[in-house]
Amino acid sequence: MDVLRSRTSRDVLSLGLLSGAFILFTGAVGMVAAFHEREVVDRFISLGQLMLLTAPFVTAYFAAGRLREQGESAPRMLVAGVAVGLLTALPSVILLLFNSDEYRFLLFMTLRLAPLVAASVIAWGRLRAGAEMQTAIGIWLLVAVLVGIVTYSFALIFEVKGDLRSVFVNIDRDWVEVVTFDNRKDLMRGIGALGLVSIVSGLGGSILYLLPTVPRRALIYGLGVTALIGAFGETARLILQENVDRDTLREIFRRDTLRQNAALALFVISTAAGFFWALFGSQARERFSNLDYGPRRAVNTVGFVLFVLLMLMLPWLIGRTLSDVAVTIGIFVLMGLGLNIAIGLAGLLDLGYVTNYAVGAYILAVLTSIGPLGLFKGTFTFWTVIPIALLAAMFAGFIFAVPVLRMRGDYLAIATLGFGEIIGKLAISDWLKPLIGGAQGVQAIPKPIFLGTELKNPEQLYYIVLAASLVTLFVSIRLNNSRTGRQWMAIREDEDVATAMGIDTARAKLLAFTLSAATGGVAGAIFAAKVGTVFPNSFTVFISINVLSLIIVGGIASNPGIVVGAIVLIGMPELLREFSEFRFLLYGALLILMMIKRPQGLIPSKIVTHEAQSGVKPALAAAE
Amino acid sequence: MFKWKTDEFSWVDFTIDVLRVLIVLGVVVGAWNTLSSGRITLAQWVNLFAAGLSQGSIYALIALGYTLVYGILLMINFAHGEVFMAGAFSTVFLAEAFNRTGFLNDQPLLAIPLMIMFAGLVSMTVAILLERVAYRPLRGSPRLVPLITAIGASFFLQYTFRGLYGSGFKAYPQVKILQGAISLGGINIPIVQIFVFFSALALMLCLYWLVERTRIGKAMRAVSENKEVARLMGIDIDFVIMFTFGVGGFLAGSAGVINGVFRPQGVNFFMGFIPGIKAFTAAVLGGIGNIPGAMLGGLFLGVIEAIGPNLVLAGLGIPGANQLKDVIAFTMLVLVLIFRPQGILGERLSEKKA
Numbered sequence: 005m006d007v008l009r010s011r012t013s014r015d016v017l018s019l020g021l022l023s024g025a026f027i028l029f030t031g032a033v034g035m036v037a038a039f040h041e042r043e044v045v046d047r048f049i050s051l052g053q054l055m056l057l058t059a060p061f062v063t064a065y066f067a068a069g070r071l072r073e074q075g076e077s078a079p080r081m082l083v084a085g086v087a088v089g090l091l092t093a094l095p096s097v098i099l100l101l102f103n104s105d106e107y108r109f110l111l112f113m114t115l116r117l118a119p120l121v122a123a124s125v126i127a128w129g130r131l132r133a134g135a136e137m138q139t140a141i142g143i144w145l146l147v148a149v150l151v152g153i154v155t156y157s158f159a160l161i162f163e164v165k166g167d168l169r170s171v172f173v174n175i176d177r178d179w180v181e182v183v184t185f186d187n188r189k190d191l192m193r194g195i196g197a198l199g200l201v202s203i204v205s206g207l208g209g210s211i212l213y214l215l216p217t218v219p220r221r222a223l224i225y226g227l228g229v230t231a232l233i234g235a236f237g238e239t240a241r242l243i244l245q246e247n248v249d250r251d252t253l254r255e256i257f258r259r260d261t262l263r264q265n266a267a268l269a270l271f272v273i274s275t276a277a278g279f280f281w282a283l284f285g286s287q288a289r290e291r292f293s294n295l296d297y298g299p300r301r302a303v304n305t306v307g308f309v310l311f312v313l314l315m316l317m318l319p320w321l322i323g324r325t326l327s328d329v330a331v332t333i334g335i336f337v338l339m340g341l342g343l344n345i346a347i348g349l350a351g352l353l354d355l356g357y358v359t360n361y362a363v364g365a366y367i368l369a370v371l372t373s374i375g376p377l378g379l380f381k382g383t384f385t386f387w388t389v390i391p392i393a394l395l396a397a398m399f400a401g402f403i404f405a406v407p408v409l410r411m412r413g414d415y416l417a418i419a420t421l422g423f424g425e426i427i428g429k430l431a432i433s434d435w436l437k438p439l440i441g442g443a444q445g446v447q448a449i450p451k452p453i454f455l456g457t458e459l460k461n462p463e464q465l466y467y468i469v470l471a472a473s474l475v476t477l478f479v480s481i482r483l484n485n486s487r488t489g490r491q492w493m494a495i496r497e498d499e500d501v502a503t504a505m506g507i508d509t510a511r512a513k514l515l516a517f518t519l520s521a522a523t524g525g526v527a528g529a530i531f532a533a534k535v536g537t538v539f540p541n542s543f544t545v546f547i548s549i550n551v552l553s554l555i556i557v558g559g560i561a562s563n564p565g566i567v568v569g570a571i572v573l574i575g576m577p578e579l580l581r582e583f584s585e586f587r588f589l590l591y592g593a594l595l596i597l598m599m600i601k602r603p604q605g606l607i608p609s610k611i612v613t614h615e616a617q618s619g620v621k622p623a624l625a626a627a628e
Numbered sequence: 629m630f631k632w633k634t635d636e637f638s639w640v641d642f643t644i645d646v647l648r649v650l651i652v653l654g655v656v657v658g659a660w661n662t663l664s665s666g667r668i669t670l671a672q673w674v675n676l677f678a679a680g681l682s683q684g685s686i687y688a689l690i691a692l693g694y695t696l697v698y699g700i701l702l703m704i705n706f707a708h709g710e711v712f713m714a715g716a717f718s719t720v721f722l723a724e725a726f727n728r729t730g731f732l733n734d735q736p737l738l739a740i741p742l743m744i745m746f747a748g749l750v751s752m753t754v755a756i757l758l759e760r761v762a763y764r765p766l767r768g769s770p771r772l773v774p775l776i777t778a779i780g781a782s783f784f785l786q787y788t789f790r791g792l793y794g795s796g797f798k799a800y801p802q803v804k805i806l807q808g809a810i811s812l813g814g815i816n817i818p819i820v821q822i823f824v825f826f827s828a829l830a831l832m833l834c835l836y837w838l839v840e841r842t843r844i845g846k847a848m849r850a851v852s853e854n855k856e857v858a859r860l861m862g863i864d865i866d867f868v869i870m871f872t873f874g875v876g877g878f879l880a881g882s883a884g885v886i887n888g889v890f891r892p893q894g895v896n897f898f899m900g901f902i903p904g905i906k907a908f909t910a911a912v913l914g915g916i917g918n919i920p921g922a923m924l925g926g927l928f929l930g931v932i933e934a935i936g937p938n939l940v941l942a943g944l945g946i947p948g949a950n951q952l953k954d955v956i957a958f959t960m961l962v963l964v965l966i967f968r969p970q971g972i973l974g975e976r977l978s979e980k981k982a
Contacts, residue, residue, distance in 0.1 A: 029788075032791065032792055033787070033788055033790075033791025033792060034791050035791070150749060153742065153745050153746055153749060154746060154749050154750065154753075157722050157725075157742070157746045160722070160725050160726075160729075161721045161722055161724075161725045163725075164724075164725040164728050164729060165721070165724075165725065171721050171793065172792055172793070173792070173793060173794035174791060174792070174794075351772075353772050353775065353776075355779075406640065406643050406644070407643075407644060407647060407962065407966045408962075408965075408966070409640050410640070410644075410966070411965055411966075411969070413771045413772060413775075414703070414704045414771060414772070414775045415965050415969060417772075417775055418704065418905075418908060418912075418961065418965070419961065419962050419965045419966075421905065422905070422909075422958040422959075422961045422962045423958075423962065425902075425905065425954065425958050426955050426958045426959065426962075429951070429952060429954050429955045429958075430952075430955065432951075433951045433952055433955075434947045434951060435946045435947055435951075435952065510640050545901075549779065549783060552776070552779070553780075556776060586787065586791070588783045588784075588786065588787045589783070589784060589787035589788065589791065591780065591783055592780045592781060592782070592783035592784025592785070592786075592787065593780070593784050594780070595776055595777060595779060595780025595781075595783075595784075596761075596762050596777050596780040596781055596784065599766060599769075599773050599774075599776055599777040599780070600762070600765045600766060600777070603769075603773060
């Protein structure tokens with residue numbers, strides 16, 4: 005018992021159960037089975053299996069780190085690795101047993117005994133804490149009844165319905181197949197396989213931690229790169245397809261998955277590269293920072309020029325399918341930059357950003373459409389309408405901003421959310437149907453024509469998005485450094501103080517809303533031109549949440565952060581189609597995690613970092 | 629409140645006043661047109677009103693969760709609509725099981741309270757976990773941080789339940805004794821509406837008793853008054869906050885079942901989003917942080933939502949007015965936030981609080 009009480013074992017226990025809960029959760033929501041569809045390395049491992057492996061591996065690695073902090077020895081770290089592996093497998097094993105026909109009685113037994121056990125544990129705890137016998141009995145009864153209602157109800161549900169799957173739809177054959185590593189028929193063997201794999205990867209994680217720094221980093225790098233390229237095999241193939249001949253491609257990929265040899269080669273190469281980087285990387289970085297201002301600037305300029313060239317060449321490098329994704333990412337970068345003016349610079353949490361997007365899209369649709377709803381049947385072109393859409397979105401932003409100027413913080417957020425919902429309902433209503441088509445939307449929007457060529461491919465549309473993003477980026481950087489930018493910053497920090505300093509807060513806030521709306525309008529117009537049809541269903545609260553998430557994850561008020569956020573949050577679900585079903589699950593988890601662990605975002609802006617590090621942390625009472 | 633004696637002309641005030649006049653005009657003209665045309669009889673108005681009251685009592689139950697949490701933590705638990713969904717969605721399975729064994733129609737007076745308990749407990753668990761995992765680490769951080777977390781939690785919960793129970797629509801089974809209507813002076817009122825209203829009322833009375841008459845209720849009031857002093861008085865603040873989330877969750881879950889009896893269709897993972905925002909509207913309407921206010925606000929919103937489209941929008945000649953029910957509710961939200969952020973019963977909060 006004493007072993008269990010020590011801090012070390014409690015850490016290992018909680019970490020292991022956390023990783024077990026992760027495996028169980030991802031399995032129960034269907035992630036594991038969905039990811040099993042995608043193979044990372046041909047006939048060797050799927051993404052779903054990789055998840056099952058990674059959880060104990062990473063957890064054991066961190067557990068070993070914890071143990072080292074507490075001054076534990078290496079053998080104990082290995083034991084901890086094994087323990088983490090076992091604990092990771094445990095919840096899934098229990099669920100496997102509950103789910104099987106022979107051992108289903110265990111499920112019912114657990115459900116029937118749970119209230120008694122829970123009540124006794126809690127009542128016993130109260131007794132030991134010095135409660136009266138009478139109170140303890142009271143607590144026992146209360147807990148037993150409450151827990152009993154839940155567990156007996158579940159027991160009844162499972163009894164009537166027959167199995168777990170009729171309630172929890174994703175605890176199905178596919179899930180069993182993946183977690184037992186293809187031993188669905190023989191449950192005990194499957195459980196053994198799951199346990200073994202877990203333990204081995206847990207052990208692997210702690211061994212990795214014990215390695216000296218250089219090989220450890222090299223291995224982490226090699227494993228990471230191989231897994232990443234394997235998981236995004238389809239994307240890698242699409243990029244290579246543009247640049248490599250067919251036979252080589254066939255050597256590397258079988259359909260969309262990395263062949264085993266190729267994966268091995270990739271692993272060796274990336275580990276070697278990681279090895280060199282671990283050995284010489286810090287030296288190189290040091291030498292660079294010791295350079296004089298002139299040469300350093302030159303290196304930076306060359307880097308920047310290369311980056312711009314890469315951005316310009318991108319459509320040729322990545323091909324049509326990926327260019328399409330790039331356009332989508334670009335539209336969201338555009339919206340991210342726009343919304344960032346409100347959220348990041350002025351601190352106005354606008355949850356109705358979709359309003360501007362919808363206004364831009366519908367304006368473009370109605371003005372340029374050659375279908376029955378088009379007002380001008382093609383006399384207006386994309387290029388003339390873009391400024392109109394921009395102005396219309398600014399106008400809409402202005403109109404919606406005036407009533408909310410007096411609101412602050414969370415009230416503002418909810419009010420703007422309300423605006424977004426109102427716009428969505430209006431777009432789908434019968435009332436506006438003669439104008440914007442109700443649920444059918446507006447169709448037949450022509451593509452933009454530039455110097456006589458119709459820009460119908462994503463490769464061509466990419467340049468429009470790129471140009472618009474660059475303009476927005478330029479404007480937002482200049483604004484941030486301007487007098488208005490300082491005013492926004494002051495308002496973001498403390499509105500009362502800002503007013504006291506003589507800032508016309510109403511004017512500054514209106515400006516922030518209006519400018520941020522302008523970008524949303526342009527993004528909407530480009531979206532409408534890209535898709536060719538505009539439906540009300542494209543303009544839901546999810547757009548606003550998407551944009552908000554990418555700003556928060558990338559780093560609030562950080563322009564590079566927004567680009568990275570858009571690539572990760574918008575690009576990844578597009579590239580990994582299995583993923584798109586879980587995109588909002590991921591967004592939700594990321595928003596919570598970022599707010600708790602890293603509120604400044606992945607690539608924080610300098611000012612926000614400075615604020616975070618200055619240690620101004622309000623006390624509990626500060627919120628009042 | 630027109631400001632006749634302002635020092636300076638403020639065009640923001642001016643715009644808001646113009647908006648106010650326009651809205652009043654719109655409502656008056658719309659109502660006048662509808663009433664003078666006599667398209668809707670008195671009996672129909674009463675029916676709309678009754679339906680609005682029952683819908684409103686469901687909003688009120690959910691709104692209480694917002695108000696309780698706001699009263700104690702001054703944060704908007706944006707994910708509260710999902711707590712409602714958790715109970716409603718989980719209990720569909722229990723209701724189906726009860727229906728299949730015949731228990732639901734043999735002993736409805738036992739089955740429905742059991743379902744309410746089950747939904748309440750499931751939602752309570754979700755709410756407590758939410759507080760423990762997502763909100764507790766953020767106590768004392770800047771105000772937008774918990775709000776963004778709550779938005780994240782809202783989507784996380786939606787898609788978790790979508791993953792657990794599937795993305796299809798489910799429906800509550802019909803309860804036989806609640807079918808039909810009672811005739812009161814020539815006006816037929818469906819029994820189910822009466823049931824919904826009174827069961828919600830009973831739950832609200834229970835809450836009122838809990839907050840006003842019990843020890844833990846006293847602790848809740850103390851914590852919402854002043855956390856530091858409450859701590860000095862020996863109150864376990866973490867427990868009280870957890871308990872508050874639990875109570876709010878229980879009410880939301882029970883609202884889920886009552887809602888399922890009232891409108892059996894449309895149970896899926898997204899069902900909590902719109903009622904969540906509407907219940908928040910109700911809480912703001914009544915004065916957020918104020919318990920009787922939330923009850924009143926819920927009923928008020930339900931009635932406005934039932935009567936508004938027919939009275940005002942139809943009178944203004946807008947086709948398909950009932951489609952715009954949600955627009956009415958959200959417009960109410962925005963209008964209350966603009967014109968009377970302290971709500972019907974709320975005391976005036978300091979600017980920082982509001």
